[in-house]
Amino acid sequence: MSETGWRPWLPEGIAVLMVLAIGFTEALLSWAMSGERALALAQVAQAMVVAFAVGMARRAPGTALVGVWGLGLLHVASGAPIMLVEFALIAVFFGGARWGSPPTVVMSALSVPLAVIVAFVLHEGRIISLHLLLGGSRLAELVRQEPAALLTVALIGLLVVAAPWPAGLVLRLLDREKASRASILAAEEAAAGARRETEHAREIAQLRDQQTHLALDVHDVVGHSLAVILAQAESGQYLDDTARLKKTLATIATSARSSLQDVRQVLSSTQDRTAASGDTDRFDGLIDGVRGSGHEIVATESGTPRQLPQGAAVVAHRVFQEMLTNAIKHGRRDQPITAERHWPADGGDMLLIEVTNTSDASGGAGTGRGLDGMRRRLETVGGHLDVRRHGETFTVAAFVPVQGFSK
Known part of the structure; x- marks a missing residue:
């Protein structure tokens, strides 16, 4: 047997060897003093049963308890005297209370008084070693003459035999409390781990959300x-007038410079601060840029302009920018672009931005990433997007809340 195989059994092995040594010594002493070989052999058998029960007290307390009951029945049936080594059976009572199943705990509790009855009543106090050492029948005679002595001896024996059982039960309850405490700690650790994973997932989601917003900003x-x-x-390329050509080139340079500045603002996360102020000026700047590109644009504004909340201002600017981009890319150059802003009257809560253009049949309606990006932007602030097409007329309407929004 390997070291890992026998080491767990080492305490039981030591206990068994001690019981056998005491039992064999007691049997030899009995043989030497009485000369009865049969009695000595019976005591050797009794010692072996006790050793077996003690050895199984921790691993199989139910089996050990069966051995105790068997030994008790042997005493009752044959009248065999009690051996001193049989006091080691208190280890079985302890093991039944400490490690046994609930039925075993109950049976071990019942075995305690029964063991005392067998030892001190049925055998009139005849413990073989004490019987021989005290001169045969003197102990029994004392018990017959003094009934109170029998009661006293029985009570003392009950206390000695019974003490290990409540001790085992207390340790059993302490083990359960320890296991319960460990289970609570494990549950708390699992909950803490779940919270950490949730926080980690939230951080990843926030990073992905930021990446999505960054991609949308750069796209727009x-x-x-x-x-x-x-x-x-x-x-x-169709201009022959040098002055007009220079003006166009200057407009291109201005647009490129403005785009570069906007990209820098996006990458440095400053666009939120700049877009929160001057909403009307920024709308007008986008409209002027479209006019400078050579597209005709008809811009109207109704209602009383308001200062939009910071997040809504950024969304309104980017959505309007994407609307105009789609109108330029997919609209006909010989037809004007219509841009309308309708500020809500008193009690209203939505700014309506509409861009209408005549769609170029070869260019499509622009229903790709741009529209999806606008929808997602508007949803983050509580707005929504409406897309309509009637023949060649393509209209995109954005509804932006003019008051703060919280999810």
């Missing part, structure tokens, strides 16, 4: 600027 800024620059470059 670069897409709008490139659309304006492309329109200006296409119109410039």
Whole structure:
């Protein structure tokens, strides 16, 4: 047997060897003093049963308890005297209370008084070693003459035999409390781990959300600027007037410079601060940029302008920018773009921004990433997007809340 196989059994092995040594010594002493070989052999068998029960007290307390009951029945049936080594059976009572199943705990509790009855009543106090050492029947005679002595001896024996059982039960309860406390700690640790994982997942989601917003900002800024620059470059190649050509080139340079500045603001996360002020000026700047590209644009504004909340201002600017970009890319150059802003009257809560253009059949309606990006932006502040098409007329309407929004 390997070291890992026998080491767990080492305490039981030591206990068994001690019981056998005491039991064999007691049997030899009995044989030497009485000369009865059969009695000595019976005592050796009794010692072996006790050793077996003690050895199984921790691993199989129920089996050990069966051995105790078997030994008790042997005493009752044959009248065999009690051996001193049989006091080691209190280890079985302890093991039954400490490690046994609930039925075993109950049976071990019942075994305690029964063991005392067998030892002190049925055998009239005849413990073999004491019987021989005290001169045969003198102990029994004392018990017969003094009934109170029998009661006293029985009570003392009950206390000695019974003490290990409550001790085992107390240790059993302490083990359960310890296991319960460990289970609570494990549950708390698991909950803390779950909270950490949730926080980690939230951080990852926030990072991905930031990446999505960054991609949308870059898409809107670069897409709008490139659309304006492309329109200006296409119109410039047909210009013969040097002055007008220079003006177009200057407009291209201005658009590129503005785009570069917007990209820097996006990457440095300063666009929120700049977009929160001067909402009307920023709308007008986008409209002027479209006009400078050579596109005709009809811009109207109704109602009383208001200062938009910071998040809504950024969303309104980017959505309007993307609307104009789509109108330039997918609209006909010979048809004007219509841009309308309708501020809500008293009691209203939505700014309506509409951009309408005549769609170029070859260019499509622009229903790709731009529209999805606008929808997502508006949803973050409690707004929504409406897309309508009637024949060649394509209208995109954005509803932006003019008051703060919280999810």
